[in-house]
Amino acid sequence: MSTGKGRERHIPSQFNQGERFAMKEALKGAIQIPTVSFSPDDINTTALAEFGEFIRTVFPTIFKTRFIQHEVIGEYSHLFTVQGSDPSLQPYMLMAHSDVVPAPDEGWEVPPFSGLEHDGFIHGRGTLDNKNSLMAILQALELLLIRNYIPRRSFFIALGHDEEVSGQNGAQKISALLQARGVKLAFIVDEGNFILDGFIPYLKKPFAMIAVSEKGGINLRLQVNMTPGHSSAPPKETSIGILAAAISRLEQTPLPNMFGSGPLKTTLQELANESFGFRLMERNYITNALVRTTMALTMFNAGVKMNVIPPMAQAIINLRIHPAQTVQEVGDIFKNIVADDRVQFHVLTAFDPLPVSPSDHQALGYQLLRQTIQSIFPEVNTIAPGICIGNTDSRHYTNLTTSIYRFNPVYLHPQDFRSIHGINEKISVQAYETQVKFIFEFIQNADTYQEPIPHLHEL
Numbered sequence: 001m002s003t004g005k006g007r008e009r010h011i012p013s014q015f016n017q018g019e020r021f022a023m024k025e026a027l028k029g030a031i032q033i034p035t036v037s038f039s040p041d042d043i044n045t046t047a048l049a050e051f052g053e054f055i056r057t058v059f060p061t062i063f064k065t066r067f068i069q070h071e072v073i074g075e076y077s078h079l080f081t082v083q084g085s086d087p088s089l090q091p092y093m094l095m096a097h098s099d100v101v102p103a104p105d106e107g108w109e110v111p112p113f114s115g116l117e118h119d120g121f122i123h124g125r126g127t128l129d130n131k132n133s134l135m136a137i138l139q140a141l142e143l144l145l146i147r148n149y150i151p152r153r154s155f156f157i158a159l160g161h162d163e164e165v166s167g168q169n170g171a172q173k174i175s176a177l178l179q180a181r182g183v184k185l186a187f188i189v190d191e192g193n194f195i196l197d198g199f200i201p202y203l204k205k206p207f208a209m210i211a212v213s214e215k216g217g218i219n220l221r222l223q224v225n226m227t228p229g230h231s232s233a234p235p236k237e238t239s240i241g242i243l244a245a246a247i248s249r250l251e252q253t254p255l256p257n258m259f260g261s262g263p264l265k266t267t268l269q270e271l272a273n274e275s276f277g278f279r280l281m282e283r284n285y286i287t288n289a290l291v292r293t294t295m296a297l298t299m300f301n302a303g304v305k306m307n308v309i310p311p312m313a314q315a316i317i318n319l320r321i322h323p324a325q326t327v328q329e330v331g332d333i334f335k336n337i338v339a340d341d342r343v344q345f346h347v348l349t350a351f352d353p354l355p356v357s358p359s360d361h362q363a364l365g366y367q368l369l370r371q372t373i374q375s376i377f378p379e380v381n382t383i384a385p386g387i388c389i390g391n392t393d394s395r396h397y398t399n400l401t402t403s404i405y406r407f408n409p410v411y412l413h414p415q416d417f418r419s420i421h422g423i424n425e426k427i428s429v430q431a432y433e434t435q436v437k438f439i440f441e442f443i444q445n446a447d448t449y450q451e452p453i454p455h456l457h458e459l
């Protein structure tokens, strides 16, 4: 019988040689299955089906445990419902995705789908984004079950298969299903931030950034139409020139630096005694993305023939909106910068930044992450709320909770950051083992967490 405190049931996160060997081999196996998403209607369904078989083989205990229900959603996504022993505790959800972005062989030290181990690292596409998390979640649960652990608090594991192409068939369907079942979650933990090390030259120590929001986005098409004609008698301005000038004005006028606004305000306070400021953040293109709405000119098309005045010029701009701004505000700023009625704006897709999740003393998910970071990474003495500069599947779950945290318990250096969606993506065997350890502890902490006792004068 449980005393309610439950610490006595704590199982130490120690794994024997055989378990440690098996866990890294399992990650290699996952990397070797090329579950690539090219576009919403071009995903590798053969590989995704194989991946479904693969997890059944390497985590047999999960699949035969009677208090765990497994469902396949949208053909290739997986939802696990782990029924805890105490129905009075609100459930939470752990997330990851099985798909990866394409990886042509060029430039890689080892082939991207080889999963080769070399110098203590497992190499390949998905080792940081995001098969490491997917495998570590299942691995930690498998090991807890083998040790006869029975969770008190129910939880879900949601593994999307199309995150890299927007999550419409995976995360969105799981979200709708859980909503139909009346599920409300205490919190969600997904990918999206790391223990950051070496991003700011003056910041010597690593710090853990738990993303409490993520950027919004706009895909915008700018278009200029002009009358075509013979190139021998050209007008003063062409559609190409007008559009190029408009785009150049946009590139030369960065959106405002929002450092100190939104979730990063607290981050600034937490790092207050460190010597850096907002001008420092914009010097580097990665930290720059943290402090402002960014724009990337991704496509440009114009002209039909060498001797024809171009009837039309078109450009696509991909914007990532800082959580302290909105789609509307950014659109207005852009129109003011362009300030030319001949340039037409067409919004192709747009969504606002995600709401800011709580990070106060009462925020269960945040505090559990904090507590687990402190025990697994005692050398990390700053843990701060921040933002995620990319987008994650968790954005499809705002209907189930207001507490969404994006954090991977893995050290990230600038070269690792560049490897995500880039080349030579890899994770050290030690870092992967630590990730398993973290989740193994996290699940137990979620079962035994004691809310901080309020001070007498607050009663």
Ligand SMILES: CC/C=C\C/C=C\C/C=C\C/C=C\C/C=C\C/C=C\CCC(=O)O
Residues within 6 Å of the ligand: 129, 130, 163, 164, 191, 192, 193, 194, 196, 199, 200, 267, 268, 271, 286, 287, 290, 388, 389, 390, 391, 392, 417, 420
């Ligand atoms: C005050 C803050 C100071 C320093 C912070 C420095 C650098 C932080 C930089 C980047 C944030 C880290 C990681 C983002 C990595 C990946 C993108 C996120 C989600 C991925 C979604 C996906 O593509 O599947």
Ligand SMILES: N[C@@H](Cc1ccccc1)C(=O)O
Residues within 6 Å of the ligand: 163, 164, 165, 166, 167, 217, 389, 390, 391, 392
């Ligand atoms: N997760 C990917 C793909 C994506 C983009 C935009 C929206 C949804 C998903 C990214 O942030 O780049």
Ligand SMILES: [Zn+2]
Residues within 6 Å of the ligand: 101, 129, 164, 421
């Ligand atoms: Zn990705």
Ligand SMILES: [Zn+2]
Residues within 6 Å of the ligand: 097, 129, 130, 163, 191
């Ligand atoms: Zn990802």
